[in-house]
Amino acid sequence: MSKTTNQKAWILVIPVIVLVAFNALIPLMTVVNYSVQETFGSNVFFWEGIKWFEEVLNSSRFHESFLRQIFFTGTILAIEIPLGIAVALSMPKKGPWVSVCLVLMALPLLIPWNVVGAMWNIFALPDIGLLGRMINGIGIDYNFTQQPVAAWMTTIAMDVWHWTSLVVLLAYAGLCSIPDAYYQAAKIDGASAWAVFWHIQLPKMKRVLTIAILLRFMDSFMIYTEPFVLTGGGPGNTTTFLSIDLVKIALGQFDLGPAAAMSLIYFFIVLLVCWIFYTLMMRDEAE
Amino acid sequence: MAKITLQNLKHSYLSDPVGTDDYALKQIDAIWEDGSAYALLGPSGCGKTTLLNIISGLLTPSEGQVLFDDQDVTHTPTTERQIAQIFQFPVVYDTMSVFDNLAFPLRNRGVAEDIVKARVKEVANMLDLENSLKQRAAGLTADGKQKISLGRGLVREDVNVIMFDEPLTVIDPHLKWQLRSKLKELHQKIARTMIYVTHDQTEALTFADHVVVMYDGKVVQVGTPVDLFERPAHTFVGHFIGSPGMNILPCELSEGASYFAGNRLLINCSKLPENGSKNLELGVRPEFVEFDEDGFPVEIVKVDDLGRHQIVVARHENNIIKMIVGEGEPIPSENPRISFSPEHTRLYKNSWVVD
Known part of the structure; x- marks a missing residue:
């Protein structure tokens, strides 16, 4: 039996290729273009090879914002995932309160990111903000525009407020899909509440939690708008995460070469982590 | 081990039942003698599972009492009733090995580890699981998983009753037959009260000494397979049992x-x-x-x-x-x-x- 050859099918694929080319490949290639050349404007370019990459990878500024980024992402994951699971576990399984809880949970997710930043900025201002006044009122000296620790705490609190809901909703969906028979069997087997959580609920939530971690990792690793509006990366550089730093280099200092190199490095880090997650998830499914 | 008495049992899933139609169980009076093998037979939706869950304490009946040896356990929590129940779909603890799965009910009750080992080994032998004890339970086939569920039901020695809720639904036909005869054999060996829920008359008649036929929330007849065949007490029994x-x-x-x-x-x-x-x-x-x-x-x-x-x-x-x-x-x-x-x-x- 011979295979039929029909090259006309390619015509059908062309729209996708054009679309992907314009929204991903061509912009990406411009960045690649900048990352290996030096320009002084007027479209005059000089070949620089991997100089910018070396410069970025060796710069302490990049190391610092990278570490800040890792620390920030690690912290919010360490708070949001357990907190999200705990909230999901305490939500009702049926009855009229289910929809009330779900709507309340979804609210923070519906607020635009810059609005969240602005809200928390005003909320936490030490002189006029409700939160800022209250904290100072109970005798704690708190000013997130000047104290690095306060700035960090406020940024983390804001992210937890904004995004824990996502983890809650995913974990809740995972919990709801556990058949009643598991809980009944656990009762018959005399399992404690902790054993039920550890041996039934957590394993059954594994897949949605992997997705939650992946989403929260990517989002928080690329976070820009909220801390930019809240702290502007300050005080000093203390809350300057990778993306804020990148914008400072590219648009503040107009160092297009290093900025392009940094973008690519940044991109590969995200890609690498996603790939690791994807592989882990697929391996799990194969089991 | 105990004799189980159900008195005046009624159950409704509605909070405010009005007519008899609102009740899943309309009126149940039954005595399950210690050490016998019972089959609870009836069409889907007749209240078999509800009845089982009331005996095991997963449900509290709207009215009536459950007695274990004349002691009222209607409101006693499941864990204190010392019963084993096996469900229609296999329940295994994915993260544990087959051994740990079988040991789980014993360990939860603080049984010493050497006794756990001996019991698990014995149960694994009965169910032909001895070669997969170290395997992760999640990796097993549906039959394998259901065998684990069965094993967890059989592993405790002190249970009052073992209840099977259509346990062979997901099992291949040839294995079904094997497992059924195994259960029967097991019953003769350990002489524990067993209640076996099914809608399959062959299963019921081959397994049980006494068959309890349920229809529309009521027990319509309790009898030996011969009674059910020769003198059906209700037209439903006559119609439901027998082929045609x-x-x-x-x-x-x-x-x-x-x-x-x-x-x-x-x-x-x-x-x-x-x-x-x-x-x-x-x-x-x-x-x-x-x-x-x-x-x-x-x-x-x-x-x-x-x-x-x-x-x-x-x-x-x-x-x-x-x-x-x-x-x-x-x-x-x-x-x-x-x-x-x-x-x-x-x-x-x-x-x-x-x-």
Whole structure:
């Protein structure tokens, strides 16, 4: 039996290729273009090879914002995932309160990111903000525009407020899909509440939690708008995460070469982590 | 080990039940003797699982009591009732090995590790799981997982009753047969009370000493497989048990005799109801219908040859009568006439048997 050859099918694929080319490949290639050349404007370019990459990878500024980024992402994951699971576990399984809880949970997710930043900025201002006044009122000296620790705490609190809901909703969906028979069997087997959580609920939530971690990792690793509006990366550089730093280099200092190199490095880090997650998830499914 | 008594049991899933239709269990009074094997048989939705969950304490009945050896346990939590229950779909703890799965009910109760080891080994031997004890339970097939569920039910020695809720639904037919005989064998060995819920009559009749037939939230008959076959107490039992089920035919009484479509028939009933009683029916199993030149005329609709025997579908006026005829026995082609064995023809009033 011979295979039929029909090259006309390619015509059908062309729209996708054009679309992907314009929204991903061509912009990406411009960045690649900048990352290996030096320009002084007027479209005059000089070949620089991997100089910018070396410069970025060796710069302490990049190391610092990278570490800040890792620390920030690690912290919010360490708070949001357990907190999200705990909230999901305490939500009702049926009855009229289910929809009330779900709507309340979804609210923070519906607020635009810059609005969240602005809200928390005003909320936490030490002189006029409700939160800022209250904290100072109970005798704690708190000013997130000047104290690095306060700035960090406020940024983390804001992210937890904004995004824990996502983890809650995913974990809740995972919990709801556990058949009643598991809980009944656990009762018959005399399992404690902790054993039920550890041996039934957590394993059954594994897949949605992997997705939650992946989403929260990517989002928080690329976070820009909220801390930019809240702290502007300050005080000093203390809350300057990778993306804020990148914008400072590219648009503040107009160092297009290093900025392009940094973008690519940044991109590969995200890609690498996603790939690791994807592989882990697929391996799990194969089991 | 204990005798289980159900008194006046009613259950509704609604918070505010009004009529009897709101009840999943309408009225259950039953005694489960210690050490017997019971099958709870009935169509889907008749309340079998509800009843089981009430015995195990997963549900609290709306009304009535559950007694274990005359001690009221209606409100006792599941863990304190010392029962084992196996569900329709396999439940395994994915993260644990097969061994840990089997050991789980024992370890939760603080049993010493050497006893755990011995018990698990014994149960694994019974279920042919000894070679996969170290494997992760998540990796097993559906049969394997259900064997683990069974094993967790059998591993404790101190249980009052082991309940099986249609446990073989997901099992391959040939394994089904094996596991069923294994359970039967097991029952003879450990003499523990077992309640086996099923909607499959073969399963029920092969497993149990006593079959409890449920229909529409009520127990309609409790008896040995022979009782259910020879003297169904309710037309539902006659119809549900047997393949094909009992023939249920309209009946009239006059002058102390019973008539089916104008034909006078002798039946097994010592105390006929009054003449003119309504809602009367005759029941006769296809096994007890035969060709008889002195019987009444029928028209043959079709004959199914099942290999071991033939099922003849006959018609008299508008009534369909099924009969079982031995393999190779002739079926009259002209003017067939049939009769019922009087010994096995029962009278039913409002669906309940009249003796």
